[in-house]
């Protein structure tokens with residue numbers, strides 16, 4: 001039992017069902033690549049476009065991401081708004097990163113809980129919702 | 130430290146809270162009660178693992194479930210944003226949890242009083258990872274009320290873990306759950322930082 005997405009692709013129809021949504025087309029966007037080649041992106045890594053729309057942006061999907069990230073957006077927001085699966089978006093983000101079209105800001109190291117001031121600000125903000 | 134990063138980066142500080150619980154426990158409802166909710170598709174479904182393991186016993190009104198995660202955003206202030214992620218309810222998507230739990234501030238475990246045992250897996254998971262969590266008891270059956278203490282006993286969780294009765298459809302109730310979680314985290318942070 002493997003979680004390698006490629007295994008499923010090769011095995012034919014058994015791996016998806018009606019709940020899975022369109023899966024094949026999004027991977028055509030990435031040229032069949034199913035995972036980022038270099039770096040990975042946390043769901044709450046922030047992205048900011050460093051360029052306005054580049055004329056030679058590789059694809060409409062890349063352009064859509066550049067348009068969205070004209071203001072800072074988390075990876076999860078980008079994936080949700082361009083309505084592509086996370087894995088696809090991560091591959092596209094890698095392209096944009098290596099083309100120097102986008103900057104990433106990672107969340108703080110995961111082995112620390114936020115400090116007291118931050119937590120108090122969250123509590124305060126939630127009360128005010 | 131965190132503050133260095135958020136002072137220098139032109140982006141908000143983002144915090145992540147997970148919403149876990151068994152199939153149909155009310156995760157999507159809870160996230161939607163306090164935030165604008167959007168589905169987030171994952172492609173990790175490309176696996177044959179666990180097909181046929183969904184247990185729908187006792188969830189008579191629930192016929193479908195999604196492989197999308199629920200995703201909500203609460204803007205605390207311009208420099209601080211809270212993201213809520215509803216974990217997939219089906220057991221076959223268990224492997225997605227590790228990514229979700231990494232770096233999470235804490236978790237809400239929804240317990241359905243009709244199927245309390247469904248929340249055991251989530252409780253075990255967060256206990257093992259030392260992820261702070263609270264248990265929100267979703268009271269579907271209005272005639273059959275349990276006290277939070279009865280549920281705590283049935284679930285056998287540590288005394289310091291907050292257990293609250295909730296209505297996942299109610300914004301104030303869900304706000305209260307999130308505040309309780311963050312206060313719980315605050316208590317933990319304070320107890321580990323020397324005064």
Ligand SMILES: Nc1nc2c(ncn2[C@@H]2O[C@H](COP(=O)(O)OP(=O)(O)OP(=O)(O)O)[C@@H](O)[C@H]2O)c(=O)[nH]1
Pocket residue numbers: 150151152153154155156157158159191193194195217218219267268269270295296297298
């Ligand atoms: N009475 C009552 N019904 C609720 C409550 N929370 C959710 N529901 C209902 O229960 C059903 C399931 O809720 P969902 O929020 O979809 O549950 P879920 O955990 O997201 O389900 P999966 O994602 O399939 O695992 C829906 O019809 C909700 O309207 C609650 O607090 N009280």
Ligand SMILES: [Mg+2]
Pocket residue numbers: 156157158195199215218
């Ligand atoms: Mg759901």
